[in-house]
Amino acid sequence: MNFTKECLTITAAFGISGVQVTRILDSIALFRGYPTTIRTDQGPEFTCRALDQWAFEHSVELRLIQPGKANAERIY
Template sequence: CLTCVDDFTKECLTVTVAFGISGVQVTRILDSIALFRGYPATIRTDQGPEFTCRALDQWAFEHGVELRLIQPGKPTQNGFIESFNGRFRDECLNEHWFSDIVHARKIINDWRQDYNECRPHSTLNYQTPSEFAAGWRKGHSENEDSDVTN
């Protein structure tokens, strides 16, 4: 599984289920997220081969995205995603026996939807990630509309 979580809103943008994920597949996943979120300024990852490959490096350069790789053996440098992945493993992966990849994708997507839409976070003033993100986007777009100068 490839998990992508927004550090600011805490939204789980995707949990991609596949038997193996290459760097090229990572770039396609990130492009699909960018269709509705835009390209991020920074992406922080571990040093897995799918993140240290030429395809992702080229993609980042082309889209002006800074790649920040944590040091090997230092998961605390990416604490939020490590915590998220632990929660995902404990609450979803370890709780289900998947009959096939289609079944896994359904269960995992249901878990992701619950995580985003039903679980308030204290760091988000007890809003769900979806509520916080929607409120931020609304406020951000209102500010942009009122502060536009040419």
């Protein structure tokens, strides 16, 4: 399984929208390229239409961690 725990950017905010997430991902992609897969929790910024459309446009698979399965993100 491919994974990374690198911090590619930090954005401080009280709340963040899916559109903001896509802008951040695009800025990272300028120097790292687009990932093949992104694993996230079920937060609204990760389950919104904007991120889903962005992922489709860039051939990125979104993998959402099942609710109540917090340990799933720790399994390698």
